[in-house]
Amino acid sequence: MSASPPVASPIVLLVEGDIVTRHPLAQYLRECGFTVFEVASGEEAMHALQAPDVAIEVVLADMTTPGSGFALRHWIRGHDPAIEVILAGSLERAVERAGELCKEGPALAKPYHHHLVLDHIRQALARRERHGAAKNQPS
Amino acid sequence: MTRVNAEAADQARPVKIVIVEDEPLIRFVMAEALRDQGVCVIEAATADEAWEFLMADSSVDLVFTDMRLPGRMSGADLARRARTEFPGIEIRLTSAYFNPQDWSEPVLRKPYNLYETAISLTATAREAQQRRRPA
Numbered sequence: 001m002s003a004s005p006p007v008a009s010p011i012v013l014l015v016e017g018d019i020v021t022r023h024p025l026a027q028y029l030r031e032c033g034f035t036v037f038e039v040a041s042g043e044e045a046m047h048a049l050q051a052p053d054v055a056i057e058v059v060l061a062d063m064t065t066p067g068s069g070f071a072l073r074h075w076i077r078g079h080d081p082a083i084e085v086i087l088a089g090s091l092e093r094a095v096e097r098a099g100e101l102c103k104e105g106p107a108l109a110k111p112y113h114h115h116l117v118l119d120h121i122r123q124a125l126a127r128r129e130r131h132g133a134a135k136n137q138p139s
Numbered sequence: 140m141t142r143v144n145a146e147a148a149d150q151a152r153p154v155k156i157v158i159v160e161d162e163p164l165i166r167f168v169m170a171e172a173l174r175d176q177g178v179c180v181i182e183a184a185t186a187d188e189a190w191e192f193l194m195a196d197s198s199v200d201l202v203f204t205d206m207r208l209p210g211r212m213s214g215a216d217l218a219r220r221a222r223t224e225f226p227g228i229e230i231r232l233t234s235a236y237f238n239p240q241d242w243s244e245p246v247l248r249k250p251y252n253l254y255e256t257a258i259s260l261t262a263t264a265r266e267a268q269q270r271r272r273p274a
Contacts, residue, residue: 019181019189020192023181039163044163124196132194
């Protein structure tokens with residue numbers, strides 16, 4: 001593979017529209033030994049999957065992200081049926097599927113339990129909500 | 140935790156850089172170049188998305204953003220908001236084409252050298268991290 005960037009570990013494409021969820025999930029998968037490409041929409045995912053030098057093996061997609069879900073899975077099956085597509089309908093399910101991927105992942109030492117990722121994401125979502133709510137209060 | 144231990148833990152924390160770029164392949168490659176430097180990279184596709192992240196985690200050391208982005212905010216809008224709300228965060232902008240009226244500071248012209256840019260951004264982020272460390 002003449003990949004750019006040059007990487008040896010399996011590549012996971014993470015499709016998740018919420019950056020506060022996407023970043024910790026991607027970090028977790030990286031610590032499990034995967035190379036992770038992050039995209040924020042189905043459209044971006046298709047763009048990445050069409051890049052000739054990027055050999056993506058698994059797509060982990062949040063179903064509520066725009067352009068993701070069944071439509072993306074259908075498109076990927078037509079584009080390259082060898083790519084494994086994992087759809088997750090909720091935050092809990094996405095983290096659980098990431099945990100399953102991690103178990104099968106290339107790293108021998110697994111970093112931490114995936115429930116910790118879920119706790120971290122929930123805390124970050126709450127912080128954003130508090131911060132956003134404080135911003136919207138009349139001064 | 141003793142002062143020495145706290146400093147050691149802080150020193151061990153990798154610098155955190157948010158890269159804001161709507162072209163995914165440019166973003167992947169730049170993010171990987173920064174990860175090669177030991178940076179914790181957060182990838183954002185729009186300025187709005189980057190702003191969402193900053194509200195959830197303000198321990199970011201540097202934001203590296205494209206000037207022209209889809210969505211409600213441009214890179215310059217994000218830079219101005221971040222300067223006001225999070226003055227400890229360094230901001231660097233890049234663009235292939237931009238109006239100098241949008242941003243008065245130097246803007247990195249695209250295409251840029253990946254390796255040199257990754258080294259330079261990492262060094263700037265480290266300086267920002269050092270400045271934020273309590274005396």
